[in-house]
Amino acid sequence: MVAGCGMKIVKLMMFAVNFCVWGAGCVILGLGIWIKVYESEYRDLLGSDNIQAITALMIATGSAVFGIGFCGCCGAWKERPIFLKIYFVLVIVIIITEFVAGIMALVYRDDVLQDITTAMNKQITEEYGQSPAITNSVDNLQEELLCCGASNYTDYADSLKWDAGTGKAVPKSCCKKPPSDDCNNGNSKGDPSQPGFIYDQGCVEKMNNWISDNLTVLGGVCLGLLGVQILALMFSCCLIRAIEEEKIYITSKMGCITGILRILMFIINVTVCIAGAGLLGIGIWMSVDTNTFEYLFTEDTLTVVSIITICTGTVMFILGFCGCLGASKRNKCLLSTYVAILGILVVAMLATGITALVYFDTVEDYMEDRIYSIIVDEYGEKLVANQTIDGLQEDLNCCGSKSPKDWADSKYWNHTEQLPASCCKDNQDCVDVPYPFEDETVNQQGCYESFNDWVNDHIGIIAGVSLGFILIVVLAMVFGCCMIKDKDQYEYA
Structure with missing residues (x-):
């Protein structure tokens, strides 16, 4: 063995x-x-x-x-x-x-995209409305991807099996959320009378956009999978070597696996050390140059955030330094410090998670109030406030904190009587829409609700990343303890 x-x-x-x-x-x-x-x-x-x-x-x-x-x-x-x-x-x-x-x-x-377009067009034309499996599949796809048809909603003009009903142009699943009772009305199939309430992008284009938007995530997952496979190759080679040579693990070279662990710990902790130095620098920058960050936080909150950033950066820097130097020099003292800091970090992460759950409503209220405050008091007067709100509204397809009506309370609207262009749907012209801004060219959902929807849609990914991070920390503790133990055995031998 x-x-x-x-x-x-x-x-x-x-x-x-x-x-x-x-x-x-x-x-x-x-x-x-x-x-x-x-x-x-x-x-x-x-x-x-x-x-x-x-x-x-x-x-x-x-x-x-x-x-x-x-x-x-x-x-x-x-x-x-x-x-x-x-x-x-x-x-x-x-x-x-x-x-x-x-x-x-x-x-x-x-x-591949062309084949998918052809196949979906065939389903809509020949089978949608007749086959329950196809109908449910297409409806679910349109509701999940916020799209209509393969290329666009006009694909339903050629649908042979779908019974549209009186005055219905497209299925209800093509309606923008929240759907109204008459959102899919029209004179004929594929010709909605209110196209502004219908998703105008086809599902194939949406799928292509989703892949492009998540290319970094997909690339990271692929690289992560490749890394796991390479580690599997290395570990299997080490096991084969240990089994076939029938050697005791404790040798003057301290074993194949210990060598691999030393290299992994060195590389990972160099990265942690650099990231800690970066966070430390950002924290100091926030403390010195408060004007740059005041649009995101109140004065008291900025102080707290800068302190947390500095402390986090310091801990990460020390952690990376101890892990990196301890692994390369086989220093028992540094490795023991590394394991102890990781143990504290695990406890801190669990405590943070519990606190976030307990005070989740408070955090939500703060975010809502802060977005509203920037819109009312700072938008149009500070460049960074403009960039923050415009970026938020464009990325989340939203307008205002709770709704577009929030802009009626802003200094910007009272001065210009115009909505920001970032409130407009799909680059349409909506800046001159009058109060209460209830027009199909304006995004009607508030950014607070859109952000909550985004979190709910990605809760699985967030939870997976968090659990993966905790697992990595626990494995780092185990590997650190193994290196300490093997060091003691090596010195004893």
């Missing part, structure tokens, strides 16, 4: 992760077989031409993921080099496949 704290940790991690991979492979394989057996029930939704390819792809993918998870799980737990070698080869094949798939996706992106 392999020895050493680091090797045992890696063995347990590989078992746990690959057990989850094995389970995911079972699920994908089961779904593929299920769709294949009950093919007739899914033919309407997936299309007869695509269902064979989809089921074959799911079964093949599920089988591959199942095999990788089984080899990694069994090889790590039973310490079988043959399984670990197969696992190593399969992971390399997966990495190569991912690179090829990524290149093909970039090369044939326009063709």
Whole structure:
């Protein structure tokens, strides 16, 4: 059996992760077989031409993921080099496949979008309104992406199966939120009488925009997945080496895994140290140059925020310094300080999370009041206030704090009797719309509500990032403790 704290940790991690991979492979394989057996029930939704390819792809993918998870799980737990070698080869094949798939996706992106447009047009023209699966699928897509049709709402002019009803031009799912009873009225299909209340972007364009807007996130996820796969390759190599050579983990070189951990901890903590120095600099800047930040915070709040930023930057700088130098120099004192600071950081994060939940309403009220205050007292007089509010309204497609009517109380509107252009929908001209600003060219939702909607829509991503960060901190504590323990064993030996 392999020895050493680091090797045992890696063995347990590989078992746990690959057990989850094995389970995911079972699920994908089961779904593929299920769709294949009950093919007739899914033919309407997936299309007869695509269902064979989809089921074959799911079964093949599920089988591959199942095999990788089984080899990694069994090889790590039973310490079988043959399984670990197969696992190593399969992971390399997966990495190569991912690179090829990524290149093909970039090369044939326009063709894929055109195929999606053609397929959705066919669904709207020939099956929408007749097939419940297609109808629900298209409605859900339009409501989630805030779009209408494949290219635009005129696609419904050619819909053959959809019974529009008297005076209905498009389905209700095409109406902008909150929908009114007559928002989809029109003289004929695809010809709404109030196009301002209908989403004018097609769903394919929306999907393309979503991919472009989230390209950084998608790229980060792909790089993160690639990093995990490379670590899996490294760890499997180290396990194979330790098992085949039948060595005691504590050697004069302190083991393969300890060397990898030292390099990882050094690189990560250099980054943490630089980030801490950056935050420290920003905190000092906020304390010295209060005029630059006063549009975001009140005077008292700015003082508190600057102190928190300085303290956070200082802690991160010390943490990164101790972790970086402790790992490179194998210094027990610095590593012990590093682990202790991480422990305090975990407690602080949990306390912050609990406090945020307890005082969530208070934070919401502060944000609402602060946005309103900037609109009423500062917009039009300070450049930074203009940039902040305009950026917020353009990014969230909103107007005002609670509603566009907030602008009636502002110095800017009282002076110019115009709305900011950032309140207008889709770059339309709405600046001269009179009070109470109830016009289809004006975004009717307030920024406070839009921000809440954004948080609710992304709560899964926020929670995932938070849990991932906590997991990284806990793993850093475990690795730090392992390095301290291996250092003691090395010195004792």
